[in-house]
Amino acid sequence: MELGRLSLAPDSMWLGARRIPAVAAPKAGRPRVCREYMKEDYEDKLHTCDAQRVSQRRLSDDVGVRTPDDSSAATQDVAAQLRITAVALVRRLRSTASPGNLTWSQEAALLRLETAGPQTISQLARAEGTRSQSMGAIVAALEAQGLVNRAADTRDGRQSIISVSDDGRCALDAARAIKQDWLAERLTGQLNKSEREIVAKAVPILQRIADCPTE
Numbered sequence: 559m560e561l562g563r564l565s566l567a568p569d570s571m572w573l574g575a576r577r578i579p580a581v582a583a584p585k586a587g588r589p590r591v592c593r594e595y596m597k598e599d600y601e602d603k604l605h606t607c608d609a610q611r612v613s614q615r616r617l618s619d620d621v622g623v624r625t626p627d628d629s630s631a632a633t634q635d636v637a638a639q640l641r642i643t644a645v646a647l648v649r650r651l652r653s654t655a656s657p658g659n660l661t662w663s664q665e666a667a668l669l670r671l672e673t674a675g676p677q678t679i680s681q682l683a684r685a686e687g688t689r690s691q692s693m694g695a696i697v698a699a700l701e702a703q704g705l706v707n708r709a710a711d712t713r714d715g716r717q718s719i720i721s722v723s724d725d726g727r728c729a730l731d732a733a734r735a736i737k738q739d740w741l742a743e744r745l746t747g748q749l750n751k752s753e754r755e756i757v758a759k760a761v762p763i764l765q766r767i768a769d770c771p772t773e
Contacts, residue, residue, distance in 0.1 A: 651740065659703065661699075663686075663688075663696055664700055664705075667686060667693065667697065668705060670682060670686060671720060671721060671722045671726075672722050672730060675721075676709075678711060678717045678718065678719060679694050679697055679720060680693075682697070700726065703729075704726075705722070705723055705726035705729055706720050706721065706722060706723055707721045707723045708720055745757065
């Protein structure tokens with residue numbers, strides 16, 4: 559618009575003698591730029607989180623770098639595998655290495671008497687986690703084979719003191735030899751030299767776990 563020599567720009571106006579610039583309208587492209595910036599920032603944060611999760615998974619997979627929770631879980635895994643292996647080994651020994659004329663309960667009672675010394679039937683039952691009546695039957699069978707000796711308890715006339723006889727010690731030695739020969743055959747047939755050395759180093763550690771005295 560033009561009035562004489564005075565022209566008014568479409569983006570400004572005059573107030574008195576001062577020119578006041580008009581406020582520029584926001585460009586149509588700015589909201590799009592803002593949205594794109596927010597989207598890029600959000601995607602960058604997602605990538606960062608994903609990278610952190612991947613890094614944590616890799617650290618947890620590395621046995622050399624573990625958090626306390628990972629270490630506890632690993633210990634539980636080892637304990638579970640050790641329990642399964644111990645149970646399987648005992649079952650194989652029972653099924654493969656027969657202790658001669660002894661049942662496993664009789665052998666356990668004899669072994670207890672040998673390691674802990676003479677005991678009454680009640681003491682022996684508590685040590686083996688069975689009832690006195692059941693232990694009485696086991697002791698009677700051992701006595702019939704001449705594997706234990708019975709003597710009167712001087713402190714309690716109602717009780718008898720049970721101890722291992724010489725024949726009982728020979729029976730235990732024979733049962734040990736059968737199981738030991740079977741284990742030696744498995745070690746030789748199933749493991750190579752380096753693996754046998756690993757087992758040999760592990761034996762003292764397993765004995766500490768089981769609180770088992772060396773023979």
